[in-house]
Each structure stands twice: as structure tokens, then as C-alpha cells.
Amino acid sequence: MSKELDNSELYKFGPHVNVDFDDVFEESIDYQQSQLGQSVGTQFNHGYFKDIFDCCNSGTFYVLSVLIGWLSALVCGLVYGVNMSLQIWCVQPCIKLFFTWLRLC
Secondary structure (H helix, E strand, O other): OOHHHHHOOOOOOOOOOOOOHHHHOOOOHHHHHOHHHHHHOOHHHOHHHHHHHHHHHHHHHHHHHHHHHHHHHHHHHHHHHHHHHHHHHHHHHHHHHHHHHHHHO
8 A cells, every 4th residue: 555545534524525513604704803793703602503513413413324224234235135146046157157168169
């Protein structure tokens, strides 16, 4: 493996993907630098907005895992089973018959 691949993180998002709370719900620089923004402060600076955001993210993940996870596991298991059955009972005997035919010719 190359040194670049060893040092990189495979599951790290690029800089164009904003999934963090502060990146998604960030107020504009113009508002933060204006007199109104400095006197009132930021709206999303409170902890409960971040708590609600985190709960919605984790709740959505768990709900989708329960709803879709078992179905995808079942489908993958069936596809794997059918594929192996076809390969063992159809493809391998055909290959052996072909090589037997080649040997006879």
C-alpha cells in the first residue's frame, strides 16, 4: 500500500460536505458582524438546539436501521444463497462438462 493511503482517513468527509451542527446552522458573517448581531447574539448558540439536532440525527439513524437493516440483510442473504446454489449446481457442472468435451476432441 502507498504511504498516502495509510495516512488518510477513509471515513472522513471532504470539506464540501457539511454535516456538523455548527456548519449546518451557522449564521452569516454579515449578521454576526452587524450591530444587531453583536447586541442580540447568535440564535443557535443555545445548547438545546444542538441537543435537538443530535437527537434527531441519532433517532433517524436508529429508525432507519430498524426499518431497513433487517430487510437489506434478508435480501443480501437470499441473493447470496441463490448465487451460490446456481454456481454449485449449474455453472460448475457445465464447466466440467466443457473441459471433458475439450479433452475428448
